[in-house]
Amino acid sequence: MPKISFQHVDKSIEADEGEWMYEVVERAEGGIPFACKAGACGTCATPVVEGIDSLGKVSAREARTLTELGLDLDTYRLPCLKDVGASDVVWGRPHSAADADTELGTHEVVVESYRPLNLTVAELRFFVDKADFHARPGQYMIFHIPDAPRTVRRSYSISTPPSDTRHFEICVRAVAGGYGSNYVHRLRPGERLAVEGPYGDFVLDEASERDIIMIATGTGIAPIKAMLMHLLDKRSKRRVRLFFGLRHETDLFYTDLLRGLAAHYPALEYWITLSQADPARWAGPRGRVTDLIDTHVSAADAATSEVYLCGGRPMIESSTAALRALGFSADTIHYERFF
Incomplete structure (x- = not known):
């Protein structure tokens, strides 16, 4: 069986040939963030250290997304569009985590408030059980959705500024059949959950005067x-x-x-x-x-x-x-x- 490794978190797992790489990453807790899982957002863009040929050719959608991100098509791939090939693969550090200011990892947060904003959108505020939490304006957190056969991860943008280093808020629309959004809408004050981040390079350019x-x-x-x-x-x-x-x-x-x-x-x-x-x-x-x-x-x-x-x-x-x-x-x- 091919071995899939995640160099930046020092984890490896055996996988079946033809298995969706997204499911392999999730099963291994491989530390690659996902959002759309359809090759549109580029959140999961990650360099391949070894075994890139076993992932097949770059699709038109993959090439478009990687090019828009300014990433090298000879090095980067989108795991959400890939299946496990016949050979081992070693993934590097995800692009979305490459420029992070802080050490990223999983930490616990507590729900402080839940507020409906309209019939389908709710705002949630979280207390961060980590004294040195810092996010840049525009970044997102990855939420671990626990009550499933395996942990599911979903990305939600932080809607509050970095001046509050012990809290952050998100606003989420409930989607019919959406596992992550419906889980978030069921959260209430006092509940605890695991999150990763902050991630993302869609951030305000504070050096600009434009x-x-x-x-x-x-x-x-x-x-x-x-x-x-x-x-x-x-x-x-x-x-x-x-x-x-x-x-x-x-x-x-x-x-x-x-x-x-x-x-x-x-x-x-x-x-x-x-x-x-x-x-x-x-x-x-x-x-x-x-x-x-x-x-x-x-x-x-x-x-x-x-x-x-x-x-x-x-x-x-x-x-x-x-x-x-x-x-x-x-x-x-x-x-x-x-x-």
Whole structure:
């Protein structure tokens, strides 16, 4: 049987040829984070130290995602798209953990509060049982979902700024049949669970002095909220424009929060648009969030602004295309795909 090794956590496991590599990583607790498990987000991108040929050719989807991350196609692979081959494989340190400021590992957190934000989205606050917890604005945590035949891991973005080093919050939408999201929605104050992280390189560039354009859909607002609150904590004077897209009036959340942020951060402007709004109930912008780019962003902004996008692949792709058409360079467009 082929042996699959994870060099950065010093673990190895035997696997059946043809077994999905994601399941091997989970079974071995191999320390590779996953999010979409479909090759779209790039969260699991990891260098192959030995045995890359046994993983087969790079698919078009894999090549596109790795290229967008600026990773070498001769070295990196996406375990979520791979099956075990006939030979041994040694994985290196995941790309998402390569630039972490702190030592990453599993630690325990306690649920402090659970707050419904609308009919399907809830916000949870956790106390971190670790004195030196530090996250950069935009990063995420990996939650261990314990009550299954094996541990399942799911990634959720931190929605609070790094100024609070003993707590973090997430906002999660309950998905029909979604094992992780439904587990999170059942958590209540006092319960304990294991998490890993923080992970991720979708983070605010604090060294930049450029204006900021933020575009989010649904719970993609979570890392954007963390960035906004951090800018407010730092008394930033950078101009920020936020475009937030939802579907229906019943999907609205964080409206009071955004109103409060704008009141305390004079350089912040925001627009909420609903793609399937009832005109009789909604007086704000209607349409897709990408429509707001046409209205509020110009070619002149390309020279002075950088962009942070978070949401599903269609929004990311259409927003990127619109921004590139205005003259934004690839290195000024940062994004996190949720699926």
